[in-house]
Amino acid sequence: MTPTPEQxxxxxxxxxxxxxxxxxxxxxxxxxxxxxxxxxxxxDLAPLRTQKWSWYNIFAFWMSDVHSVGGYVTAGSLxxxxxxxxQVLVALVVGIVIVQVFxxxxxxxxxxxxxxxxxxxxxIFGIKGANIPAIIRGIIAIAWYxxxxxxxxxxxxxxxxKFVPGSxxxxxxxFLGLSALGWISYTILWIAQVALFWxxxxxxxxxxxxxxxxxxxxxIILAVYLVSEAGWENINLNLSDPDAAPTDFWGTIxxxxxxxxxxxxxxxxxxxxxGDFARYGKSFRQVKRGNFWGLPVNFLFFSILTVxxxxxxxxxxxxxxxxxxxxxxxxxxxFAILLxxxxxxxxxxxxxxxxxxxxxxxxxxxxxxxxxxxxxxxMIAAVGSVFLMPWNWYSNADAIHYSLxxxxxxxxxxxxxxxxxYYIAARQRIKTDAMFTMDESGPYWYRKGYNxxxxxxxxxxxxxxxxxxxxxxxxxxxxxxxxxxxxxYTWFIGCGLGYFLFVLFERLDPxxxxxxxxxxxxxxxxxxxxxxxxxxxxxAVSSEIPVVAEDKA
Numbered sequence: 001m002t003p004t005p006e007q008x009x010x011x012x013x014x015x016x017x018x019x020x021x022x023x024x025x026x027x028x029x030x031x032x033x034x035x036x037x038x039x040x041x042x043x044d045l046a047p048l049r050t051q052k053w054s055w056y057n058i059f060a061f062w063m064s065d066v067h068s069v070g071g072y073v074t075a076g077s078l079x080x081x082x083x084x085x086x087q088v089l090v091a092l093v094v095g096i097v098i099v100q101v102f103x104x105x106x107x108x109x110x111x112x113x114x115x116x117x118x119x120x121x122x123x124i125f126g127i128k129g130a131n132i133p134a135i136i137r138g139i140i141a142i143a144w145y146x147x148x149x150x151x152x153x154x155x156x157x158x159x160x161x162k163f164v165p166g167s168x169x170x171x172x173x174x175f176l177g178l179s180a181l182g183w184i185s186y187t188i189l190w191i192a193q194v195a196l197f198w199x200x201x202x203x204x205x206x207x208x209x210x211x212x213x214x215x216x217x218x219x220i221i222l223a224v225y226l227v228s229e230a231g232w233e234n235i236n237l238n239l240s241d242p243d244a245a246p247t248d249f250w251g252t253i254x255x256x257x258x259x260x261x262x263x264x265x266x267x268x269x270x271x272x273x274x275g276d277f278a279r280y281g282k283s284f285r286q287v288k289r290g291n292f293w294g295l296p297v298n299f300l301f302f303s304i305l306t307v308x309x310x311x312x313x314x315x316x317x318x319x320x321x322x323x324x325x326x327x328x329x330x331x332x333x334x335f336a337i338l339l340x341x342x343x344x345x346x347x348x349x350x351x352x353x354x355x356x357x358x359x360x361x362x363x364x365x366x367x368x369x370x371x372x373x374x375x376x377x378x379m380i381a382a383v384g385s386v387f388l389m390p391w392n393w394y395s396n397a398d399a400i401h402y403s404l405x406x407x408x409x410x411x412x413x414x415x416x417x418x419x420x421x422y423y424i425a426a427r428q429r430i431k432t433d434a435m436f437t438m439d440e441s442g443p444y445w446y447r448k449g450y451n452x453x454x455x456x457x458x459x460x461x462x463x464x465x466x467x468x469x470x471x472x473x474x475x476x477x478x479x480x481x482x483x484x485x486x487x488x489y490t491w492f493i494g495c496g497l498g499y500f501l502f503v504l505f506e507r508l509d510p511x512x513x514x515x516x517x518x519x520x521x522x523x524x525x526x527x528x529x530x531x532x533x534x535x536x537x538x539x540a541v542s543s544e545i546p547v548v549a550e551d552k553a
Contacts, residue, residue, distance in 0.1 A: 027046025030114075036436040040127065045375035047114035052078055053280040055428035057205055058290020059298070061277055064268050064350030066294075066302050067219070068148075071351070074266050075303040076310045076322035078259045083252055085307070091256040093296065093304050093503050094374055095263025100295040102415065103271050104288055109422045110275030111284050113523045116277040117359070117418075118366035121375025122435040124512065126419030127442070128449030131367050133414045137272060138363035138381065140408060144269070145356035146385030146392050149193065153185035155325050159341040160185065161318035167533070185308060190382065193349055197357050201280065204353055207422045211350040219305055219344040222327070225336075226312035231437040234315040234550050237307060241416065254485075261488045268411045268491050272418075273359040357381060409469035417454060420494075420502040424514035428525030443513045459526035462496035465490050 018265035030046025065071070078088050109120045117137070160167040160181060172182035178186065189277060227235065283289040313321040313330070321327045328340030357378055364377035372380070422428060434443050446452070469490045476482040506512060515522050 010514070017423075019037050023124060030512040033433065033436075035433070037438045038370045039438060040122075040369060041436045042365065042369040043058035045119050045362070045369055046436070048279060051111070051114060051280055051282055052425055053205065053286070054282060055145055055286045055289035055293070058207045058277070058281060058287055059294040060205075060212045060293025061354055062291070062298055063216070063517055064208040064347070064354050065267075066299055067212055067215035067345075068347045068351040072306050072324045073322055074262065075299075075306040076167065076311075078262065078303075079472055081255050081259060083255050083259075087252065087256055088225050088259060089300070089303070092263060093300060094256075094295050095260040096267075096299045098136060098260070099267045099271060100291050101290050103267075103274050103295065105236070105419050105423070106271060106274050106286055106415065107281070108525050109418075109430065109523075110279040110426070111281045111287055112428075112525045113127060113430055113435075114279050115432070115435065116362040116366075118363050119172075120275060120422070120430075121418065123426060123430050124417060124445050124451065125434070125454040126446040126449050127332070127438060127444050128450040129446070129454060132455075134363035134366045135412050137361040140269065141356045141360040141363070141502070142381045142384045143388055143390070145352055145360070145381055146388050146390035147196035148348055149186060149385065150354060150390045150394060152189045152345045152352070153182060153344045155341050155348065156185035156189060157181055157323065158329055158337060162337045164514075176388075176389060182391065189345070189349065190386070192351060193357065193377070196349070196353060197361070197382075198375055201358075204358070205280075208350055212347050215343055215347045215350075216302075218339060219302075219309070219324075222324070222340065223305055223309045223312070225331075226309055226316055227328075230312045235308070235311045236314070237311050258485070258488055261492065264492050265488070267406075268408070268415075270355050272411055272415055273355060276359050276362055277354070293360075316434065330404075341459045348365050350395055358388055378501065381535075406466050406469060409465045409490045409494060410458075410462050412491040412496075413458055413498035414463060414496040414498075415491075416461065416498025417502050420506075421512060422525070424503050425506045425514075427514045428521045431515055431518075431521055432523050441491060443515075446511055453509060453511050456505055457498055457502040458499050461494055464497065465494035468493060492525050527543040541551070 030043040032046045089238045118134035171179045173180045278287050360381035361374045361378035364380050365372045365374050472484045476484045
């Protein structure tokens, strides 16, 4: 029956979630409450009804994050710094333990409240101010999403060149800086990732549960093959250049510290994004267990496997190859190219989905929840990555340094702000429902929706960190003086400044509420149990976030 004009006028406007649901796709699983302001909430951003990821799902998340071409090259490059292999391993362990500690810190507020990173920031930056860190994080993720898709496309190119006659001719023609074959591979990977993302978090969870172990199997096969070809006695696990080795104790310590900073910097994006995944954890204990197996244990084993594989390329191919794609290409057999190429495509898609697709989806949805669903936010990131044309600037180190380097320098201050805001200022106590109201008398409205202490901290910590990321390299390039080494520590500098400045500003002019003496609707990270305590609701509608009981193992 056709609705009357009065009925049509009274009907709510069609939202992106309605379109998705009509197409047969599930919508978000958040517990939308009647009192939530539609300008702040949709089913993707609201506290989860159920949290069911186990420690293995978190472990698999980190496998997908580590087992990529970038992770392989990063781990392999540390062994070429000019220090002994055992010193590199010590630096790797120290770096990854630091990552583990900070990942647990950023995980807790999201796991306890059941909301993603941009929503947690409403308690610190203010209801409106939370869009600032969300947009910064979203822009960084868009750029790296394009880069990772381009790297996966390079792997797919190798398969086409080996198995499709005539595909080499497609390298001779192209437009906008990319060959025709490159466009074909990029488009295939772009569509595949969008299709995976569009089917929701449960499908993504099943994909990463499979992808991480699958890459391990191929990595082990590759290592065994190369070692058998080379002979163990011909493999030297010390990949460093003897001429580059430091001559004194402090030189060695400096290079080890640099290796630690490289590990932390490499994982800085996933660390900041981790709350988007930790919110799905059954319990904080499960999340911490997954982080333990996925970070120090998994990363160390992967690094050892990487250096064995890279070291074996020297006697087998006569040169050191630290890029797994080139290693597979050098083997040359059709089976190796097909298996290796598809595996590293899968690995790169895995890290791209978990590190650079899901987070900007939440970020952009947070800006306008009723106009931008989680899926639409992801599509903004995917389309935006094409317009950035990463193939034209990714090979230019200066372009990366002066564009992404500036934005990436802000990750540290955002991290420090989150830690100081949740653990020190709020004392791990958040009123979850208050993050979804535009009421000017609400506890997180602050001043016109912005917490002035958070804005002052972001400026006071962000500006020096950005300057440190830019000018030391600029001075070195101009031949003035070389202190470019300090740029390796921008994350630590920014994080420290963000933390201490926010604590200082909150001590001088307290803004973040702690809700001392209150219990209704308060998520208290200092206690075990459900992620959010029941607020006043009719008995028929539960306001708790059900959490599966923690096991005692």
